[in-house]
Amino acid sequence: MSSFGKIYRVTTYGESHCKGVGCIVDGVPPGMALTEADIQPQLSRRRPGQSKLTTPRDEKDRVTIMSGTEFGVTLGTPIGLTVPNLDQRPHDYSETDVFPRPSHADYTYLEKYGVKASSGGGRASARETIGRVAAGAIAEKYLKDALGVDIVAFTSSVGKAAMPFIRDLQENDTVKPEFYDFLNTIDRPTVDADITRCPHAETAEQIKEVILKKAEEKDSVGGTVTCVIRNCPVGLGEPCFDKLEALLAHAMLSIPATKGFEFGSGFCGTTMAGSQHNDPFVKKNDGSFGTKTNFSGGVQGGITNGENIYFRVAFKPAATISRDQETTSYDGVVGTLATRGRHDPSVVPRAVPIVESMAALVIME
Template sequence: MSTFGELFRVTTYGESHCKGVGCIIDGCPPGLPLTEDDVQPQLSRRRPGQSALTTPRDEKDRVTIMSGIEFGTTLGTPIGMTVPNQDQRPHDYSETDLYPRPSHADWTYLKKYGVKASSGGGRASARETIGRVAAGAVAEKYLKIVAGVEIVAFVSSVGKVELPYLEALEDGQPIGKDFSNFLDHLTREQVDADVTRCPDPATSERMKERIMQAKEANDSVGGSVTCIIRNCPIGLGEPCFDKFEATLAHAMLSIPATKGFEIGSGFGGTKIPGHLHNDAFYRKADGSLGTVTNHSGGIQGGITNGEHIYFRVAFKPPATISQAQQTVTYDGESGTLAARGRHDPCVVPRAVPIVEAMAALVVMDQFLIQQSRQASATLLAPLHTPHHVLQAKPQPTV
């Protein structure tokens, strides 16, 4: 369906070439200071037309908050946000009346619903993600205020061009301290310093060359986005089926064009022996426990452990390309399709704020669930642990 979350529920609406897109947030706590200025920066990072590496579709993506706010503060009632579609060109898609576009959702939507949007990708278009990004900005502000949560994503690969840490993992090497320090201090300002949104200058230059190569060939190229969540409260995640990483995977793989998800050491961790992969515990200066390494990616047993959470999302090459492609009509007759729609030669630079938004929605929802559990437990008599069991003080989530 079009709704994500249990307590912090987000419903997105709109198609790629309708009058507008947006979202409705249900479950946002009252009393949160909120205006359009809190939401717009992330939408501006997502919007098309940012550089030569993105689609030339000219959308300003200006958000308007329609409800749930009074005097700049949330009321606890549903928050409605809308963004108009301005640069629409439905005539660019007339050929889709005859041909299902290769690797698009034209055919599957038609078979599922018996009808499909006549222009663009409809709900399968990346414009649907505007509502996600707007809602994620609200969740992120709340989490920053109450728990100090920081979420930063960046482009980690384009085609075969990868950041060095990925190459090390693929060679079966444990994650080094250099990469851990990199994740500790990376900022969005550093990520946005280059149009590729890759914070490593040398790798970024190679990525730009690869993307422009695809663009000049009227082709496309895929890539990956890595995301870091810092200061995430301990204890989030619902065993067994709603483990924290399971909800993250659900969120990330719901983003258009995604084809893979890994957390912590991921698939590269399968090449590392257990004695090097295990994250040994140590006692921190404040008396709490931490881990020496973080191959687990901040999650153990499906529950956040207080370490930084990091994961990677794979994006396929954009399906819309300007090359003529041999295909068939809806009736099965052979033909040639030459798409005219505007497209990104590589989606990953614009996907960065989308990944951040979905991460914020997961943390927000799981945070409210855990807060509910803890609040209800305070109404009962305190738990008594047997004396022979080491009594560890529970870690507060705020």
């Protein structure tokens, strides 16, 4: 299906090299100030061609609101958003009519539907996420204006280059208090200060070296994005099947190229004793009730407890690479796939606003 949510329902449309992509958003409250200027910043953060670390495909990703607003105010009716595909090169993918790309969706789409988009992966392309990001930007505006909810994601690792707190998790199975302080203060301007979107200068330089090396080798590399949701109301989420972390996992693992989701203490928590891992309740200096530590990631029993919600999403190396790959054609003949086109050596820096947007859709719902 191409729809997400029930109350705040988002339906995305479009393929990688069709005339345009976008979404229909149903459930936006009426009377909210909304123009393209509220949506464009996140699309600009997501777009290709931002830096030497991303695909050179030159798309400005300019959004147009087609319906659902009048005089810059939402009407409560479905909002239609569209973004044109300007830099289309469908001929770059003619080889995929003969060879299914390794680890891409060419084969599975063909088997499921009996037909596939002839270029760029169709709906499996990351261009599908434009609709998610646009809808997420609207959700973020409402959440920020009405409730003060703040969502910030950042690149936490690429390849073996990782921020110190990730190394602590990997090497020492620990979550240091400084990490929680960091989550309280990190903001988007700090994240965007470096083209890697990694807010740790030493790690950012290491990540640049890793990505540029892979680009030179015509290869790709994966990594992780960490996200924090602050000021979320207490009581969101349902018992059993619709726990908030379950909804976030659904949302994050629906993003192209994702391979893992870790919530709160995540896998590190499995090595700790219960006496270490439990979050004692305390009365805070501001008079609020909360927890001393936050291994729970802001959710207990599937329901938000008012603490920061945080999680990490793993992205695989991009499947489409410019290096020749030995594979087998649809008719069973072994051969070489020489992929043309323009590809991200790492999807991680551009995935940051996508993770934020999907988080916003979950909280809005």
